[in-house]
Amino acid sequence: MNDVVGTQTKTGVALEAAFTGTPPMPIPARAQGLLDFTSNSIQGSAARIDSGALRPGRYRRKGVAGAHEVTGSVAFEVTPDVCSKMLYAALGTLVTTGATAPYTHTMTARAASTLPSLTISRSVGPIIVYHAGAMVNTLTLRTQMDQVLTAEAEMVAIREVIDTNTAARDTAIFGTAGYSVLDAFVFNQALVRTGNDLGSLVDNMTVRGFDITIGNNLLDKRVIRRARTPLKYTPQRVDISGSMDMFFESEFALRKAFGNSGAAYPFEAGSSLGTGSVTLEFISGANILLFEFGYVEFEAQVPTVDDEGYVMQPVTLNARENINSATAPFRTVLTNSEALIIPATPVAIT
Numbered sequence: 204m205n206d207v208v209g210t211q212t213k214t215g216v217a218l219e220a221a222f223t224g225t226p227p228m229p230i231p232a233r234a235q236g237l238l239d240f241t242s243n244s245i246q247g248s249a250a251r252i253d254s255g256a257l258r259p260g261r262y263r264r265k266g267v268a269g270a271h272e273v274t275g276s277v278a279f280e281v282t283p284d285v286c287s288k289m290l291y292a293a294l295g296t297l298v299t300t301g302a303t304a305p306y307t308h309t310m311t312a313r314a315a316s317t318l319p320s321l322t323i324s325r326s327v328g329p330i331i332v333y334h335a336g337a338m339v340n341t342l343t344l345r346t347q348m349d350q351v352l353t354a355e356a357e358m359v360a361i362r363e364v365i366d367t368n369t370a371a372r373d374t375a376i377f378g379t380a381g382y383s384v385l386d387a388f389v390f391n392q393a394l395v396r397t398g399n400d401l402g403s404l405v406d407n408m409t410v411r412g413f414d415i416t417i418g419n420n421l422l423d424k425r426v427i428r429r430a431r432t433p434l435k436y437t438p439q440r441v442d443i444s445g446s447m448d449m450f451f452e453s454e455f456a457l458r459k460a461f462g463n464s465g466a467a468y469p470f471e472a473g474s475s476l477g478t479g480s481v482t483l484e485f486i487s488g489a490n491i492l493l494f495e496f497g498y499v500e501f502e503a504q505v506p507t508v509d510d511e512g513y514v515m516q517p518v519t520l521n522a523r524e525n526i527n528s529a530t531a532p533f534r535t536v537l538t539n540s541e542a543l544i545i546p547a548t549p550v551a552i553t
């Protein structure tokens with residue numbers, strides 16, 4: 204038997220038609236796209252319930268299987284097509300415009316306490332595993348100097364099924380999926396713009412790294428029933444944050460980047476948090492990916508000096524609701540040739 208190596212595995216993603224929370228539902232969906240993934244740690248685990256009964260002897264009694272959880276993360280390079288499903292699953296609201304390509308997909312945080320669910324399928328040598336009823340708890344996107352844009356999705360799911368890998372089974376799950384033929388978004392095709400508001404943004408040429416995290420704070424609902432999995436997962440308040448590494452020039456340069464000409468040093472402890480707007484835009488051919496912080500509180504800490512190189516200014520951003528504006532605190536706009544992110548009828552695995 205040959206050993207299995209990472210280059211012999213693949214991970215597919217599909218949006219499900221519905222999340223019912225009743226095993227064996229939801230019916231897993233056939234992969235609609237293959238992720239250019241770099242790691243996949245999603246797996247099921249069963250909690251152990253130990254007995255506290257007192258009997259002669261010092262050994263514990265045999266344990267009982269408790270709640271079953273499916274957790275883990277999948278990391279991948281962000282391409283202009285397959286990434287749409289993960290972004291939609293993390294945010295939940297989608298509006299698509301355009302009669303012909305290019306299409307524009309605008310995604311914002313869903314107001315209702317629900318999110319789309321996914322099936323994450325993975326082939327590993329002699330087995331195929333799929334995780335159904337999967338939801339994105341946190342999605343982190345990272346752009347660093349001279350690197351492609353990467354993402355890591357921390358997932359939870361309600362069902363794990365492990366099956367023997369055969370040619371027929373592989374075709375049933377991955378047969379309609381394909382890898383992206385498009386280049387991933389990269390650092391040197393990106394642009395950061397900052398300002399006091401979206402109407403006054405200017406190019407910011409001092410940013411070396413930018414991270415964005417979408418946190419849904421999923422809460423599992425467990426009830427008395429003949430199943431060991433949660434009934435459902437409910438998103439709580441969404442936390443959308445970012446962090447930037449800026450070349451440190453002066454406190455004035457930092458204030459100017461956010462249109463703030465006040466006298467207080469923005470990184471002085473105890474001073475008021477600054478507010479402003481930030482966008483991060485990537486271009487890959489005719490495809491565009493825009494992250495827009497419409498209204499943020501920003502905080503800058505005192506720069507640290509680690510070596511003889513450039514001194515960097517860390518800046519943290521937190522999307523906030525602005526009651527005086529209809530501007531969305533955060534949104535993602537993806538322009539690509541994909542007419543339909545949400546399939547009309549997701550195909551079930553058979």
